[in-house]
Amino acid sequence: MKTARTSLMARAAASVLAAALLAAGSAASVAGDLPYGLKDGKPHAGTKLNILSVVTPQFEGLMLRDGEFTELTGIETEWTFIPFTSLQEKVASVGVAADGSFDVVNYLDSWGPPNSHWLVAIDDMMAEDGISMDRYPAAFAKSAQFEGRTIGFPLRAHAQLMFYRKDVLAEIGMEPPRTWDEVVAVADAIRAKGLDIEPLALYFHNDGNRQNLFIWLNFIWAAGADVFDADTCPIWASEEGLEATEDYIALHTVKKATNPSSISFVEQDARQSFQQGKSAMIPVWWWAYSPFINPKSSVLTKEQVGFVGMPAHRGRTVTYAISMPFSISKYSKNQGAAWEFMKWLSNPALEKMNATEREVAGKTIINNVVTHAANLQDADVNAANDMIQQAAWESLEESDIMPQIAEWPEIGDILSAAITKAAAGGDTRELMTEAAAQAEKTLKRAGYCR
Numbered sequence: 333m334k335t336a337r338t339s340l341m342a343r344a345a346a347s348v349l350a351a352a353l354l355a356a357g358s359a360a361s362v363a364g365d366l367p368y369g370l371k372d373g374k375p376h377a378g379t380k381l382n383i384l385s386v387v388t389p390q391f392e393g394l395m396l397r398d399g400e401f402t403e404l405t406g407i408e409t410e411w412t413f414i415p416f417t418s419l420q421e422k423v424a425s426v427g428v429a430a431d432g433s434f435d436v437v438n439y440l441d442s443w444g445p446p447n448s449h450w451l452v453a454i455d456d457m458m459a460e461d462g463i464s465m466d467r468y469p470a471a472f473a474k475s476a477q478f479e480g481r482t483i484g485f486p487l488r489a490h491a492q493l494m495f496y497r498k499d500v501l502a503e504i505g506m507e508p509p510r511t512w513d514e515v516v517a518v519a520d521a522i523r524a525k526g527l528d529i530e531p532l533a534l535y536f537h538n539d540g541n542r543q544n545l546f547i548w549l550n551f552i553w554a555a556g557a558d559v560f561d562a563d564t565c566p567i568w569a570s571e572e573g574l575e576a577t578e579d580y581i582a583l584h585t586v587k588k589a590t591n592p593s594s595i596s597f598v599e600q601d602a603r604q605s606f607q608q609g610k611s612a613m614i615p616v617w618w619w620a621y622s623p624f625i626n627p628k629s630s631v632l633t634k635e636q637v638g639f640v641g642m643p644a645h646r647g648r649t650v651t652y653a654i655s656m657p658f659s660i661s662k663y664s665k666n667q668g669a670a671w672e673f674m675k676w677l678s679n680p681a682l683e684k685m686n687a688t689e690r691e692v693a694g695k696t697i698i699n700n701v702v703t704h705a706a707n708l709q710d711a712d713v714n715a716a717n718d719m720i721q722q723a724a725w726e727s728l729e730e731s732d733i734m735p736q737i738a739e740w741p742e743i744g745d746i747l748s749a750a751i752t753k754a755a756a757g758g759d760t761r762e763l764m765t766e767a768a769a770q771a772e773k774t775l776k777r778a779g780y781c782r
Contacts, residue, residue, distance in 0.1 A: 368679045369461040370404055376669035377406025384434040387413045390488055393686045393697040401676045407669050432663035435670045441475035441655045442734040452660040453481040457671050467704050471653035471731040478736055484657030485678040489703040490617035491724035492651045498638045500612045508640045515643055519589035522612060530591035533602035533611035536755035542744040543599045544751045546652055547615055550642055551576040553650035559735055564780035569768040574761050581754045595755050618724045622698045641727050653731040680704040688716040739778050743771045
């Protein structure tokens with residue numbers, strides 16, 4: 333666990349920035365009104381909020397800008413940054429212990445349902461302050477809702493894109509792949525050319541975060557299959573679902589289009605393989621573009637890295653979208669102040685600034701993540717990020733999220749284990765059918781699948 337505190341120099345620089353932002357916000361607002369819908373009169377002045385967040389440049393950039401929030405409200409903040417691999421355990425422990433030491437918490441959307449009992453529903457507060465979830469793409473908005481209630485804002489959310497090596501494709505004389513058949517054709521051409529690079533980095537390992545389902549979902553949804561039916565019964569073992577899963581697994585076992593290490597790769601390993609110049613293609617979240625072209629983390633240059641939308645399967649593209657919402661803890665004694673922070677943190681002007689400015693309080697911050705529909709289509713945001721937001725916007729045109737049920741972590745683990753075994757050479761149909769039968773028993777015990 334890492335608690336982030338800015339240095340005195342950074343805090344001073346942030347204070348100057350805050351003053352400038354405050355002046356700009358005040359000039360733009362009606363006299364006597366604060367920007368972002370914040371309450372006048374600083375009713376929560378002197379409160380100190382504790383924020384639990386995943387480690388990411390995006391949120392570090394927001395932390396370095398939060399002097400504006402303190403200037404406007406008198407509310408102090410303390411951020412605790414946790415690596416993603418440790419975040420689920422930390423969030424779960426906070427909920428189990430009814431720990432009120434964190435006022436605002438950040439989590440992966442699929443962890444929301446099992447933790448929803450201690451996350452504050454914000455619909456009434458949004459209505460009072462004129463905030464609508466329509467400001468987000470539908471999949472992002474859905475990811476922060478559960479059982480008809482909104483339990484957070486999807487402030488870090490991702491669309492999937494296919495990244496590729498421009499120079500490698502130029503060497504084999506092929507265009508960026510738009511279908512999975514074309515991905516295989518590119519892989520065959522790379523091997524035929526004898527290039528010293530593996531074609532495709534995938535991630536089949538069963539890592540506890542169910543990452544090997546991320547690309548699988550593209551296949552089954554495109555094939556017209558799904559994870560559950562209307563009664564939350566598992567239906568991934570339908571004929572359409574089994575054929576789609578076989579196509580996904582075959583990229584590794586039959587087509588040999590993948591880096592052989594994909595069987596042991598988690599997503600981070602696959603990204604590292606691409607960044608280190610060891611794989612020529614990777615389907616992954618759009619945020620990865622920044623580290624792919626950052627000389628501190630990658631051997632690649634911007635001129636070598638290209639991106640397109642996710643490949644189609646059987647003539648259709650349906651992508652998986654993901655988010656990491658921020659929510660207010662029911663155990664917090666500062667829920668009013670926390671809502672003021674949520675309004676500030678989620679405002680689209682701040683998000684745009686955080687995706688276009690590359691230095692905050694004297695520190696370099698490279699972030700391309702925005703989640704508001706307006707910012708995804710914004711010309712300035714796209715100009716600052718090589719048009720990747722527009723590509724993400726198009727990727728989100730037809731997209732969905734993981735099932736939002738409290739039992740999903742258990743069901744997802746069953747699926748993830750089956751995918752890993754299939755990629756290792758197991759019988760895909762048998763494994764997925766057995767996984768469906770096991771999941772059905774669990775879901776029936778929970779009251780589903782009647």
